[in-house]
Amino acid sequence: MNKSELIEALAQDINIPHREAAAITNTVIETMTEALARGESIEIRGFGSFVIKKYDAYEGRNPKTGKKIQVRPKKLPFFKVGKDLREKVNVGK
């Protein structure tokens, strides 16, 4: 599902107007984005956590041409699923 479908699902789940569900969804996503942009982690019990991992610069290769390139230091967000959601999603099919 995309964001507008998530908004619609939330509006139906708790019986609020679409416009309010959209404002809530956008606020949550923006607040999380801003925290990650500041380098903070996010920890939401039962759902999961996000941490920023830092990578030093390294010498990589363009896989297509084989040419060496210098990769600059970078940060990437990682998500780790929380225990409750992990156990529920893991139905062992």
Added chain:
Amino acid sequence: MNSSNLTRKDLAEAISNQLGYPQSSCADIVDSFLDTMKQALLDGETIKLVHFGTFSVRDKQPRRGRNPRTGESITIKKRQTVSFRPSKKLREQINV
């Protein structure tokens, strides 16, 4: 680098401050939002949030592992997990 941690409580505060809901109901609003996301994932849906990223349920293949304490060899069964792929926009915002 800031080492602080954003929690459910901070999300509730943001909703109260920015949208003007009474503080008492914001914890429930955050929980409802998270429940909606969880239910979608449990239904096997992939959730694509533009400018943020994509959550999906993925199968992990069975593999041989070891009990690190006893060194005993065990088989880790096939299992499902939730993965998140950050969008380009989010990666850019983290690296400015």
